[in-house]
Amino acid sequence: MKNKTIFFILSLLMVAMSSCDRDKNNTGYAYMADHDMYFTKYDKAYGASSVLPNGQVNQPAPEGAVARESAYYPFHPKGVADRVADQAKAGKELTNPLTATEENIAEGKRQFDIFCADCHGFDAKGNGHLFKAKLFPAKPRDLTSSYVQDMPDGSIYFIITEGSISGLMGPHGVQITPENRWKIVDYLRSIVK
Numbered sequence: 001m002k003n004k005t006i007f008f009i010l011s012l013l014m015v016a017m018s019s020c021d022r023d024k025n026n027t028g029y030a031y032m033a034d035h036d037m038y039f040t041k042y043d044k045a046y047g048a049s050s051v052l053p054n055g056q057v058n059q060p061a062p063e064g065a066v067a068r069e070s071a072y073y074p075f076h077p078k079g080v081a082d083r084v085a086d087q088a089k090a091g092k093e094l095t096n097p098l099t100a101t102e103e104n105i106a107e108g109k110r111q112f113d114i115f116c117a118d119c120h121g122f123d124a125k126g127n128g129h130l131f132k133a134k135l136f137p138a139k140p141r142d143l144t145s146s147y148v149q150d151m152p153d154g155s156i157y158f159i160i161t162e163g164s165i166s167g168l169m170g171p172h173g174v175q176i177t178p179e180n181r182w183k184i185v186d187y188l189r190s191i192v193k
């Protein structure tokens with residue numbers, strides 16, 4: 001009886017161990033392997049290539065390529081002087097890709113109420129809660145004023161992305177998607193009409 005038990009345990013161990021000597025590059029028996037079911041005859045995505053000029057399958061993006069969901073935005077201001085120049089340049093070079101539909105304006109308002117109203121106020125006139133409660137030291141700009149409304153769309157987009165020239169208003173490029181930044185611009189235009 002005892003022998004039988006030992007024999008049983010030993011054979012279990014053997015089965016367990018023999019099923020462990022495979023790794024992910026050697027998975028053991030492969031069903032219909034010669035027929036492309038398991039082993040592709042094509043080069044692997046991250047492997048070497050005998051065909052492509054630099055010898056690898058993965059190719060770098062062509063120079064100047066832009067990801068589908070991103071848009072032209074060449075600005076990386078380092079200080080006040082950069083911001084002055086780039087804010088004006090953005091006004092000339094960036095165009096609002098959206099049309100000011102009711103939906104876009106409504107979403108722009110939603111985004112504005114979340115990200116801007118604390119300082120600029122729900123009416124955008126610069127008397128938001130943080131300012132009125134003396135939690136923010138500077139008077140936020142009246143966004144219905146001609147100072148702002150006379151700026152081109154691209155400059156307002158730039159200010160949302162990078163903050164104000166003086167730095168009193170911080171950048172919101174990380175929090176708000178490009179599309180929603182344009183929707184906020186559409187909304188700001190709509191409240192003065």
Ligand code: HEC
Pocket residue numbers: 112115116117118119120136138139140141143148156159160164165166167168169170172184
């Ligand atoms: C923390 C407070 C605060 C928040 C949040 C804020 N702003 Fe401002 N904003 C200001 C202040 C203060 C100024 C005046 C900046 C200055 O004098 O440099 C300003 C100025 C501006 C200007 C004019 C730029 C200028 O040079 O005066 C625009 C346009 C603007 N804000 C839009 C927005 C929009 C849109 C949002 C939301 C995405 C937003 N702001 C969020 C505080 C804020």
